[in-house]
Amino acid sequence: MTPQEMEARIVRYGDLRPCRTAFIDAHTPGSNQKENFTIIGGGVSESADQHVHITETPGFNIGAAGQPPKCRNSLHSHRTAEVFFVLSGRWRFFWGRWGTAGEVVLEQGDIINIPTGIFRGFENIGTDYGMIMAVLGGDDAGGGVIWAPQVIEDARDHGLVLGENGKLYDTKAGQSLPEGVKPMPVLTEEQLKAFPEPAAAEVIPGHVARYWDLMGLAGRKPAKVIGPDAKLRDRPGFEVDFITRGSIPEDMYSVADHEVLMPVRGHWRLSWEGGTTALNPGDTVAVPPGLAHSLIPAMTGEASMYRVRSTDDPAGPTRTDG
Known part of the structure; x- marks a missing residue:
């Protein structure tokens, strides 16, 4: 393999291209300053603006999230594994329907293997811009993100609507759902019962290193x-x-x-x-x-x-x- 061929398989930190409209909470105060990066594979971005550095997937996806202090990623769930390690900064990971079931704080180099089927979120609680690197299971990263109902409702109040096709539409920019596309339905109370609420003592020992x-x-x-x-x-x-x-x-x-x-x-x-x-x-x-x-x-x-x-x-x- 030539150096040029190998360089095409390397994504340099300084060359990462962020997307600031990747997810439904992109306009929601407290989450509207985050940057998402799709490094290997298409990831789970809901925005056509997301740049994918390497499209070929090796059976999993690699991504990253960069956030300034006090910026958070809203509560969501995945159908496959989601693993994060802290590249820089100090981060609080929290989980549960309202984010109150449990939490853990991670420093540089720490890694967390978040259980599937639970709502999770994270925020930068450090004093500087921080970056976490992510590994998502599966070539298609599990088919998207499942948002907690309040996230979808808050986003709608700030102009972003997620279609059932998994794409975002910005009503403040004059966009609307295409004909025949309905809004992503909000989970019912009965459906929410399927999402566990494990305490920190159940998660941390087997999922944090x-x-x-x-x-x-x-x-x-x-x-x-x-x-x-x-x-x-x-x-x-x-x-x-x-x-x-x-x-x-x-x-x-x-x-x-x-x-x-x-x-x-x-x-x-x-x-x-x-x-x-x-x-x-x-x-x-x-x-x-x-x-x-x-x-x-x-x-x-x-x-x-x-x-x-x-x-x-x-x-x-x-x-x-x-």
């Missing part, structure tokens, strides 16, 4: 973060490992599945049969199956990254039973 705990787990081998025999035991359609300076894989290796590399801290050197390049925090690399490659830190100091690999497991529910 702290950065410094993973640094300790990553001895001479990468730490297994998400997988059937990992710290967070699950089969969401992909596996996640954590790599540090002391747990670098063998000099040159290849795998039969898709592999995505996402540096958290430090600077890395990626080499393959055909070239070499530098990787920095926030970069995302889609390594194709079968390509022999190697990783080494590019300079002294702390260095860490998450590695995501596709599996044969269906992108099914993320369990709440640990």
Whole structure:
């Protein structure tokens, strides 16, 4: 693979193109300053303005959310796995019908595997602009977002209507639902009973891993973060490992599945049969199956990254039973 071909498979942090109208809460006060990024795969954006950096999906999607302080992402649910790790900032994740069932605060490098079937939201509670990186299960990311009823109602009050076709229409910009397209129906009270309300004590132990705990787990081998025999035991359609300076894989290796590399801290050197390049925090690399490659830190100091690999497991529910 030539350097040019590999560069087309790398999305640099500085080249990320944000969408500020990606979801139904784009006009809602408190959520109207967030930026959404679709890095690999189409994700779950509801806006035609969303730029997709790499369209080919490896069995999962990669995205990101950037938000200034006190900005939140409204309560929603997914049918497949949604995993976040904090690239920068300090974030509060909360869940439940009204966002009051439980919460957890994550710092840089921490990772959360949010259970499917529950309403969840998140906000930047730090003092600076923050970024979280996301892995969504499935090639089609589960077919979209399920919004809590109050989110749809609040959005309508601020001019945004979500059609049952999954597309947004801005009434303040003169848009209206096309003929034959109805508004996305609001979940009924009976339907809402199907969405669990787990307490923090039920979610955190089996779904949250702290950065410094993973640094300790990553001895001479990468730490297994998400997988059937990992710290967070699950089969969401992909596996996640954590790599540090002391747990670098063998000099040159290849795998039969898709592999995505996402540096958290430090600077890395990626080499393959055909070239070499530098990787920095926030970069995302889609390594194709079968390509022999190697990783080494590019300079002294702390260095860490998450590695995501596709599996044969269906992108099914993320369990709440640990």
